Amino acid sequence: MKSLLLPLLFITVLISCKQNTAPEIEAPNATHIVNEAIKVAGGDTIASATLQFKFRDKMYKAVRDGGAFTLNRSFTDSIGEVRDVLSNSGFTRFVNNKEVTISDSIANLYSNAVNSVHYFSILPIGLNDGAVYKTYLDTVTLNDKSYHKIKVTFSEENGGEDFDDVFVYWFSAEDYKLDYLAYQYHVNGGGIRFREAFNERYIKGARIVDYNNYKPETGAIDIETIDDLFKAGKLQLLSKIELENVSVE
Numbered sequence: 001m002k003s004l005l006l007p008l009l010f011i012t013v014l015i016s017c018k019q020n021t022a023p024e025i026e027a028p029n030a031t032h033i034v035n036e037a038i039k040v041a042g043g044d045t046i047a048s049a050t051l052q053f054k055f056r057d058k059m060y061k062a063v064r065d066g067g068a069f070t071l072n073r074s075f076t077d078s079i080g081e082v083r084d085v086l087s088n089s090g091f092t093r094f095v096n097n098k099e100v101t102i103s104d105s106i107a108n109l110y111s112n113a114v115n116s117v118h119y120f121s122i123l124p125i126g127l128n129d130g131a132v133y134k135t136y137l138d139t140v141t142l143n144d145k146s147y148h149k150i151k152v153t154f155s156e157e158n159g160g161e162d163f164d165d166v167f168v169y170w171f172s173a174e175d176y177k178l179d180y181l182a183y184q185y186h187v188n189g190g191g192i193r194f195r196e197a198f199n200e201r202y203i204k205g206a207r208i209v210d211y212n213n214y215k216p217e218t219g220a221i222d223i224e225t226i227d228d229l230f231k232a233g234k235l236q237l238l239s240k241i242e243l244e245n246v247s248v249e
Contacts, residue, residue: 030134036176042206054244146173204248211241
């Protein structure tokens with residue numbers, strides 16, 4: 001009798017283990033979500049278009065043709081008409097249509113400033129660059145909508161001077177639109193920002209948005225949970241990022 005009880009006990013435990021083990025649910029694919037978001041944003045249009053807009057007191061113009069690009073910033077100040085040009089070949093500054101010589105450190109400063117504005121203007125386009133690492137974090141709810149929450153970091157090689165910056169993006173689970181983003185930067189003392197998209201418009205197939213730009217009330221926070229602070233109303237509106245006179249050709 002004892003010899004029969006042991007096999008029966010083993011089978012009972014085995015069945016119990018199978019019943020109590022929940023099947024593993026595979027996380028959504030971050031690359032697929034970004035690919036869909038780029039389509040929704042008009043990635044094919046932007047890849048071979050000329051995009052122009054005004055941001056604050058400066059004019060910006062981006063000419064893209066596949067992998068080739070020329071990013072311009074122009075404005076007037078005390079030294080005259082200034083035009084900064086960043087392309088695959090590097091950075092050049094012109095003053096009154098004449099090329100001027102500047103130090104490497106200043107060139108890097110101006111180059112980063114030009115690139116930053118153009119980079120944010122077409123997000124999520126650019127998130128499939130070779131230096132980008134994408135990690136699916138969670139599915140969350142913001143303002144009664146479901147979002148895919150994805151973290152982006154960069155490799156040191158080909159990741160630029162700010163390769164150690166960290167971004168988090170919230171893509172709509174319904175239509176893949178990028179509605180929120182946050183980033184942690186390290187230049188000028190560092191900090192964290194959270195952006196909320198508004199004023200969505202499509203211009204010749206390209207999705208253009210403006211942003212409410214928030215900062216946390218304290219610096220000691222985890223960027224991966226900053227959306228909890230946004231939902232709790234614990235972020236301070238710092239500025240509005242508004243693109244004016246936008247054209248796409």
